[in-house]
Amino acid sequence: MERTVITLRLDPKLEKTINSAAHQLGVSRSELIRKSITAFIDTLDKPTPWELGSEVFGKHASEQESLSRDRKRLLKNKIKTKTKTKR
Secondary structure: OOOOOOOOOOHHHHHHHHHHHHHHHOOOOOHHHHHHHHHHHHHOOOOOOHHHHHHOOOOOOOOOOOOOOOOOHHHHHHHHHHHHHHH
16 A cells, blocks of 8 residues: 655644554554544544434424423423322
């Protein structure tokens, strides 16, 4: 595999952190940086589970579109109503 050299400017604290982490993991600084960049890019490409299901969470069984978002308020109101009817 052909590789390209990229020059980065790092502040001394970040460089020290990279050196320490690479040493601790037993990999080169370049390998650590490559893996870190790859992992970061992978998170950009994949939506979170919440993003994938946000259109359907809480909607279908109850017919209330805001159920997952407003669950605390709805539960509180239900408890208040139940308490009033017992009195």
